Every structure is written in structure tokens, then in C-alpha cells.
Amino acid sequence: MTDDARSPFDHPANALVLEVFRLNGALIRCGDALVKPLGLTSARWQVLGSIAHGRGTFSVARLADNMGLARQSVQRIVDELAEAGLVGFEPNPAHKRAKLVVMTPRGQRVFVRATELWRPIADAMAGGLALRELRKTTDNLAALRGRLEDQADNGSSE
Amino acid sequence: MTDDARSPFDHPANALVLEVFRLNGALIRCGDALVKPLGLTSARWQVLGSIAHGRGTFSVARLADNMGLARQSVQRIVDELAEAGLVGFEPNPAHKRAKLVVMTPRGQRVFVRATELWRPIADAMAGGLALRELRKTTDNLAALRGRLEDQADNGSSE
DNA sequence: GCACAATTGACAGCATGCTGCCAATATGGC
DNA sequence: GCCATATTGGCAGCATGCTGTCAATTGTGC
Secondary structure, three states: OOOOOOOOOOOHHHHHHHHHHHHHHHHHHHHHHHHHHHOOOHHHHHHHHHHHHHOOOOOHHHHHHHHOOOHHHHHHHHHHHHHOOOEEEEEEOOEEEEEEEEEOHHHHHHHHHHHHHHHHHHHHHHHOOOHHHHHHHHHHHHHHHHHHHHHHHHHHHO | OOOOOOOOOOOHHHHHHHHHHHHHHHHHHHHHHHHHHHOOOHHHHHHHHHHHHHOOOOOHHHHHHHHOOOHHHHHHHHHHHHHOOOEEEEEEOOEEEEEEEEEOHHHHHHHHHHHHHHHHHHHHHHHOOOHHHHHHHHHHHHHHHHHHHHHHHHHHHO
16 A cells, blocks of 8 residues: 555655654653653653753753754743752853752663663664665655754744 | 853754754744644654644554654653544554544635745745755754763663 | 853643553354 | 444543743843
């Protein structure tokens, strides 16, 4: 069953879009299952990853920008992580209100554990592709997103 | 700002995963904005697309399988589309309970209109990539998903 | 220094994905 | 034919994304 000219919905980009949706869903489901034993979810794990990436120098707003999400989406997750004792807040010398989000020791341990669980899955998933091909694919996705967002911006101003 | 060895989270697949998340989010936001004037959302538009793809020969459960989503996720959208008068139900000769989901004439008009709005955006987004490259990228994503899901399956049984 | 814009977080509410549980309807083994 | 199983839809509830609005803080232009 291939999707040919069955409907007016037949653009070469559509197959890619559908595959992005499917892969996104599969990644979230897999991640949820993977880190559930640690009391995490995909979303909380991702936020921990962003905090690790910034080494505790980011406010919630910066985290959200880096992840491409709305501030409030990240804010709620961070608040829940704080309630669970996995992250905390440090005073920000540059901004009294925008505190810096840092991992607690417990948060660090959980994040390291999640990373260990993920590595073999990532190896197996990416193993079939040459590193070059993997990078090329990533670059192509980024380029597609760049042009999509340009379109969205232009479209709203015209 | 590149993400080097700042944390234990440093696998070549991670850049791709993050880009899939970002592109997925960008596509949904763009789609929501695009079809909002038609009274649609990304999710409803996608379900209409699946119905069009099956030409009205699919039950809700089949639609969900095709989209890689849980049945209930699709069920709610279909119910809402039915309430909005965009889809209807035909009796299924093979199953009294599992009715076939079909577009109403109004649903068809809305879907065609959405497709017209999407085409120039898709052209602009994919335009920077050769058709070959676009297909290759799509295939790579599908391959990654296949291996990811295999891992998930094996992992649960071992 | 002061008013105005931009940034940030708090709170409330919606859309869409998920799961779990139950009832109704096939389907298959006996 | 009958009972166990699978499939399907209905209902309820949760997680995570979004938006809009408001207050607190910071930065800018005069």
C-alpha cells in the first residue's frame, strides 16, 4: 500500500512530514518507557538534559528558548522537578526574579542513570547509518525547519 | 555554542533526536496557524488526511494504526470532527460496531482548501533540498524508527 | 530620574497525546 | 452451538504542549 495520487494531498514533503511525526512519537514513547523506572518522563528527562547542557547557568526562559518550547511549558516541568527534589534554584546575580535552574546531587545521579540506559538504545538506533549520513540527515532536518519557520514568519507579515 | 563533552549526554544520535523534536514542534505550530482560518487544527487536519488516504474505507481503529497513534487519541478527534459536520459514519458490512469514517461534502471542501494552503509552504520548505536528498532523508528517518521500535520490543521481552 | 518597552515568572484554561477499565461485537477452538 | 479471546468503541483521568493575562523586574530613551 503506497500513497499515490489518491487525494490532492500528494507532495514530496508529505512523506517526510509524516515520518517526522511517527519518529517523534516513537522517541517519546520509547523515552517514557526507558526512564519510567527512574521516576522520570521523556519531557522531564529532556529538561534535565538542557540543564546539564547549560551547566546550571540558565534560567527557565533560556532553557525554553534553547529547547524551542514556550516558556510556560518548561516552567511547569521545572517546578515539578523542583518539587521532586531533582532540581533547585540559585540566585541570579544578573536578575533578581529569573533564578538559575541547577540540578541537585540527586538530580545529577538520576540524569546519569538515564544516560546510561539510553546509550545502548541510541547505538542500536543509529548503528545502521554511517556517521556521515546521520549528520547529513540531522543537517537536512535543521535546514527544513529553518525554511519552514521563515515561511511562517513571512506569511504572518504579508 | 556547540554541545561538546559538557555532560555524559553526548551521543551522535542526540543531535538528530533534538532536531526531530524541534521540527515536529515547528510543523505542528505552523500547521495550527495555517488551518486555523478553516476551523481546523494540525491534529484534525492529519486525521482528515488519513481518512482521505483510506477513501472512507477505514474504521477509527484502522486510522489509528495507520497514523501510529493510540485508538482513543484518534477516536476523540473523529468524534469532534463528526460534531463539526466534517466527517460522518457509514455502516460497516463486516463489523456492526466499527463503523467506517467518511468525509462529508463539507469536510472534503475544507480538506481541499487546507491542501491548497499547505502546498506553497511545502514547496518553500522542501525547495532547498534535491528530491533525491529529501527522499533519502525520509528513508533514513524511517530506518531509525524501525530500529528504535525493534529495540523497544526486544528490551521489553528480555 | 522617570516613563515605557521587554523580559520573566505565576496562574488559569485549552488541545492532544497517553493509559486503564468496561461493554459490545467479532472470531476461533472445542 | 458455546465459551474464551481479540477487537472495537465509550468514559474517565493524566502528562505535556499551547495561549492569554497579569505582576515583578530589568533595561532604554528622553
